[in-house]
Amino acid sequence: DETLVKVQGLQKHFPVRSGLFGRVTAQVRAVDGVDFEIHRGETLGLVGESGSGKSTTGRAVLRLIEPSAGSVHFDGVDILSLDSGALRRTRARMQMIFQDPYSSLDPQATVADSVGEPLRVHRGLRGRARDDAVVELLETVGLQARHLRRFPYEFSGGQRQRICIARALAPSPDLLVCDEPVSALDVSIQAQVINLLEDIQQEFGIALLFISHDLAVVRHISDRIAVMYLGRIVEIGEAEQVYTQPRHPYTEALLSAIPVPDPVVQRRRDRIVLDGDIPSPLAPPPGCRFHTRCPYAMDVCREVDPPMIPMAGGGVACHLHDRGPRLHGRSVLEIE
Ligand code: SF4
Numbered sequence: 001d002e003t004l005v006k007v008q009g010l011q012k013h014f015p016v017r018s019g020l021f022g023r024v025t026a027q028v029r030a031v032d033g034v035d036f037e038i039h040r041g042e043t044l045g046l047v048g049e050s051g052s053g054k055s056t057t058g059r060a061v062l063r064l065i066e067p068s069a070g071s072v073h074f075d076g077v078d079i080l081s082l083d084s085g086a087l088r089r090t091r092a093r094m095q096m097i098f099q100d101p102y103s104s105l106d107p108q109a110t111v112a113d114s115v116g117e118p119l120r121v122h123r124g125l126r127g128r129a130r131d132d133a134v135v136e137l138l139e140t141v142g143l144q145a146r147h148l149r150r151f152p153y154e155f156s157g158g159q160r161q162r163i164c165i166a167r168a169l170a171p172s173p174d175l176l177v178c179d180e181p182v183s184a185l186d187v188s189i190q191a192q193v194i195n196l197l198e199d200i201q202q203e204f205g206i207a208l209l210f211i212s213h214d215l216a217v218v219r220h221i222s223d224r225i226a227v228m229y230l231g232r233i234v235e236i237g238e239a240e241q242v243y244t245q246p247r248h249p250y251t252e253a254l255l256s257a258i259p260v261p262d263p264v265v266q267r268r269r270d271r272i273v274l275d276g277d278i279p280s281p282l283a284p285p286p287g288c289r290f291h292t293r294c295p296y297a298m299d300v301c302r303e304v305d306p307p308m309i310p311m312a313g314g315g316v317a318c319h320l321h322d323r324g325p326r327l328h329g330r331s332v333l334e335i336e
């Protein structure tokens, strides 16, 4: 089976409490019905503005948070059904890289200890054998044996992220969830860390869920890209298709926000500007959630929530792509 991760109907609602008795008065619908798969050794990019629910989705895949509804299967196992012991063993195979390499390393622990701990826990390595394995991991991520006894404060941001990657690789995972792994780093070293992740993905055949607000960053590393908006995936497809022939107006809008000149997308550059902020996930707009900002919005969009329409290599949730009797007006071709 090529499927490593299968997410179905995933929801995560956070209660909002208010008043003297802390009653639940509302629900933040951070993730509100998400389906996707990650194949073995594949990189799936997950893109969207902040507040779209992508980090929550990434954490739910590892069950670092408990979903409100839906299921997550990892290598055929329903991880939401696992008890804590079984979850701990399974989680060794699914590791996470966080945005902030400063806060995700223990400032009191040497590199040998941070990277060595999972080697002790999962592979039973101690002493010299553990240090040798740590050095091997350090070399994999572009650091050296001389870094073994150093502390996090002695490293740059990029080097700390390399240490985090080495630690994540220690249990030989099948999946790495990378949540904005380069957003906190200097622009000059972002590409190095992305290239490192790509090399690792190829060398070890690890699947990546690569979360970013930046479609240009995701494009280069991803096989497929899923675009999230207000707790839903609105488009999913092969990376090149999503980047050069986006099917969803929101994807088009994200592309037109990319500042780097790119002849392929230039054609669309000036066409869509997002008005206003992303609406509150406390009360997503009815119908299509994007209709309040969509330049193509039709009457149907204000009332009917568009289903995900399967298309070559993925799908799109937008009434412009509705098939069958065209009760709702225009098709994309007419808009072009
Ligand atoms: Fe725009 Fe309507 Fe498509 Fe939503 S369904 S993205 S409002 S055209």
Ligand code: MG
Pocket: 050, 054, 055, 180
């Ligand atoms: Mg986030």
